[in-house]
Every structure is written in C-alpha cells, then in structure tokens.
Amino acid sequence: MNLNDVKLVKIPRKYRKRVGQGVGSGTGKTAARGFKGQKSRSGSSVRPGFAGGQMPLFRRLPKRGFRNGAFRVEYHAVNLCDLAEMFPAGSVVDPAALREKGLLKGHDTKVKILGRGVLAHALTVKAHRFGQKAAEAIKAAGGSIEEIG
Numbered sequence: 001m002n003l004n005d006v007k008l009v010k011i012p013r014k015y016r017k018r019v020g021q022g023v024g025s026g027t028g029k030t031a032a033r034g035f036k037g038q039k040s041r042s043g044s045s046v047r048p049g050f051a052g053g054q055m056p057l058f059r060r061l062p063k064r065g066f067r068n069g070a071f072r073v074e075y076h077a078v079n080l081c082d083l084a085e086m087f088p089a090g091s092v093v094d095p096a097a098l099r100e101k102g103l104l105k106g107h108d109t110k111v112k113i114l115g116r117g118v119l120a121h122a123l124t125v126k127a128h129r130f131g132q133k134a135a136e137a138i139k140a141a142g143g144s145i146e147e148i149g
Helices: 080-086 095-101 132-140
Strands: 075-079 110-114 124-127 144-147
Touching: 075 080, 080 110, 080 132, 110 124, 110 132, 132 144
Parallel strands: 075 110, 124 144
Antiparallel strands: none
C-alpha cells in the first residue's frame, strides 16, 4: 500500500450555522435574532408557558375532576398462554416463580392473571388478582387458584 492509494473518504457532516459573521453572510448584524427585546439578548431563556408576566393560560383555566394517583394500584398482567408455555403440569405459580422465569420485573409488583390463551394442564396459581375467564379456565384444567392479600 502506498500513500497515493489512500483515498479521501467523504464523511457526511452538518456544520452549525455561524451567525453574526458580517453583513455579507446574510446572518450578520443582529445575527438572525431580530431587533431589540428579551429574546435578542444573550443568555435569555423563557420557560414554556411563560406569558410575559401575564397570568399564564394553565393558571387561568379551572382545575376539574378527581385524581386518585396516590392510591392507585397497578397490576402486571400475565396471560394463561404464558403460564401454559413456561410452567409444566403440577407446578406452583407465584410471583417469585414468575420473576424467576422473566415474566415479572420488580419486587413489589402485583400480579393479575388474565384469560388469554388455553391452559391444558393443572397448575396451582397464586396471584393478587384473577380475571373471571382466567379463574374459570384454571379450575376447568384441574388446577387451583389462591388470591394473595
């Protein structure tokens, strides 16, 4: 390999626009900031929703409704098809076993068993909640359900 064999590789780059570089550049003098005012000064920034000292829109509108976020309980859904695929007949399915198989993440996650899929073999399922179809399907397959507090 010789130096004359080496070719210049074009790397696509987008250079930033250099403003305020003289009148001929098209972005000279005011540097594309317009004329006087808060937004023309250096270091100025206005938070979203700021209305220039006027009462902002989000504070003018009334608050409506009720939010129950502090007491909301979220359940992680696990379907029967996942249980049928991951657990052999006669096994005990509880949150620890679901975590071990990778169907559940987090330590304090509550589980709800839902009825999508077919369960052909008997399982002992322990969960925080059960869908109606899921409970019927588990019992029909010869298994048992246990609701955890």
